[in-house]
Amino acid sequence: MLVLTIATALTAQFVVGKTAAMIILLLASIKFLLVAFQFMELKKAHPFWKGMLITFLVFFILLLVLLLK
């Protein structure tokens, strides 16, 4: 996750425009899912909770991507 954070910082520094935003949001999504599934142990939970979290993230990121275009 520290590697992903550094990758985010490098992307913000060296990549410009909408591409940078998309990569940054993708990296944030990966970190988000890692925290939820690993740290919060959601991988052990009922599929309902996994599905809810993934659905939230997908909708949130999709809305952002559509708005940023």
Next chain:
Amino acid sequence: MQTTKIDYKNVYYPPGGILLWIIIFLELLTFGISLIVLVVNSKENPALFHESRLELNATFGAINTIFLLTSGAFMAAAVHQFKQKQFKKATTFMNLTMLGGFLFLMLKGFEYYLKIEAGHTFGSNTFFTFYWLLTGFHVIHVLIGLIILATTKYSLKKKKTLVEDIEATAAFWHMCDLIWLLLFPVLYLIF
């Protein structure tokens, strides 16, 4: 102390408890909608949002991300040690978790000081209104999380903690992490 196994596959018993997960989803929805509204507002004046975003210190934001992620890792380790009945190690990891939270707050406080010194206050423009509101509410959550951590650590020392207590504490703390992981890129990086 009770470290009984919980059936996490039961839909009513997600790790941390169903009440906490309802709270987590409500918080994610609240912050998520706020961030979407921020982006919608940016469409009215993209140049202003870009210039205002450049006034934020992304390095501070990245360092704070590292503080919170590391703190989250320590919290996960604390839960694991508690379940292994290694209560002293669990306490040590909880102390490290709280240290991460304090470091976050200290850097955030310094960042706020710099913003005020530069004249970027709540009413400066739309971007900074969102900045102060979103980061301010997040700071409040981190503060509440630290209080909960301290309370759980105290009961851990008194040997009164249930596994549900420490898992709920961990879930709330990780929620602060989740919110920050959405907040940081949208506020600090993409405009």
